[in-house]
Amino acid sequence: MDKAWRPKGPNAPDSIEEVIGWLETGKVSPAEAFRLFADVEQARSPGAAAPPAGAAATGRAGAPTAQELRRVLEEIHGLIGLDRIKELIQELQAFVEVQRRRQAAGLTAEPVVLHMVFRGNPGTGKTTVARSLGRLFKEMGVLEKGHLVEVERADLVGEYIGHTAQKTREQIRRALGGILFVDEAYSLARGGEKDFGKEAIDVLVKAMEDHRANLVVILAGYRDEMEWFLRQNPGLRSRFPIHLDFPDYAVEELVRIAEHMATRRDYRLTDEARLELARLLRRPEAAGAAGCGNARLVRNIVERAIRRQAVRLVRENRHRREDLMRITAADLEGALAQAGVPGEAGTPPGFRSDSGFDLLRQVTAFMATEMGNNRRAAGNGLPA
């Protein structure tokens, strides 16, 4: 079937990631992708294989590597929100590059220690950023492979003496050349001095020294818990020079994330749906849940809306392409409750008082707000 199309010359892919991108966008089939993998590897093979750890990001394999590096940076900058983190990544990139140039010029170079602590709620982009950093460090020649090994307490801590060291070393072995991402790292200290978690931390710290040239360790978890964790283990703070805070997404950012998720699946949110989603996400129940879900909550809402849209289209017997793509405000109805957020269908925000007077006052205030919203919506040409 597919022997026909195989790009050569300037149209040939520069990297395996590019081929995978083509597969995702439907430019090639999986079978073609495998053939192109072989082409990419062949193109890199005559002495131009992926640069070893510590090698410069330019040189014989310079062109493709530089392109890939640019692509990774573009991807990082394309992430929604995370402005401070993007700045810091730029600083890191510049720092590594300058240390390399200093070394080449015979100047004293600072050791490049890239172990990090990520603090933030679930769904705020910690894993996504870690994965991008792995690829970035690979393309910069800091890490050999740049893959991400994601672990948590259960993957590191054993059940009997000696088991923990064995389990932790096994995960470290798998992460060599890439990033070891320890999710909910604070749980390693939750059992106190006698807990095997302490042993896992000791093994980790030793591995960070032993494999400093080829391993980056990232400890991640809730902000307060990570602070507590670092206080419990004073030696750790200095070993992790980079601390990144991942704030919760703003409602506008969550709506953009929802749009992005929908677009990737060939769906479009109507203007009303965007407004409705923003309204839902501003509700106190959602704000509480967003702290525990963030982008994940949005994904659940989008998935729920896609299912509701399907039911609606079948009921309405609509088949037009635009109809199949369009997610309307009605499709978002009940989305929060379905996404596991209690209270959406119940009392409106603010209705928490037992006092009759308070209740009456709040009902009035709520109605006034809703009428104002309706007027604004009508003013925007939207159904009120």
Added chain:
Amino acid sequence: MPTAGSGGGGGRAGGCLIVGQANAGKTLFLINFADHMGVKDLDLDVTWPDGSRERFRYPVARARELLVDDRPHTTRGLQAVELQLPRGKGCKAFRLCDTGGLTDGVHGAADVRAAQAQALRALRHAELVLHVMDAAAAGSRDAAGAIGEVDRQVAAFASLRCPYAVLANKMDLPRAQAGLMKIAREFPSRRVIPVSALDGRGFREVKAFVWDHL
């Protein structure tokens, strides 16, 4: 009650990867192989193509109901379980990871393509690959596509990188024996293990292969 403990996420490298065309029986193999290892509650660690992770715990029978379907492309992410492989006095822990189904052509649905891309990424970092093929379909008269170009490419790609075996699946069905012969002829230098994800035949050989190579 023994459970399959879940491991870390995602695009997460390494472990034992199950790949193959859509509807070859990959997910049923994952569930029933875990069942065969004594797992009663399946702790599934699912990584979606956008990189997010979710964990699900289902009794094995419920997992079959929810995750296995006659329709192709039910699996839209990497779904993994951690298993303990005992032998003699020893025991090896390993991660068994199921992937979205591959196709010979370009699939029309963006999320199916994203799952395929995720499978290819995972394949690059796998420590052992189990390539599931539908032996019954390969043995039927209308066998076009049962052994696809994508299967040949997977075999060529994976066998150069890590231990690799073809699981000729659905051996419980008529014509599977003929399909097994066809698969063995098509991949003469590869290890081909006849299995049935449904009734568990061949699981002992798969366990031995994993033990010897992981």
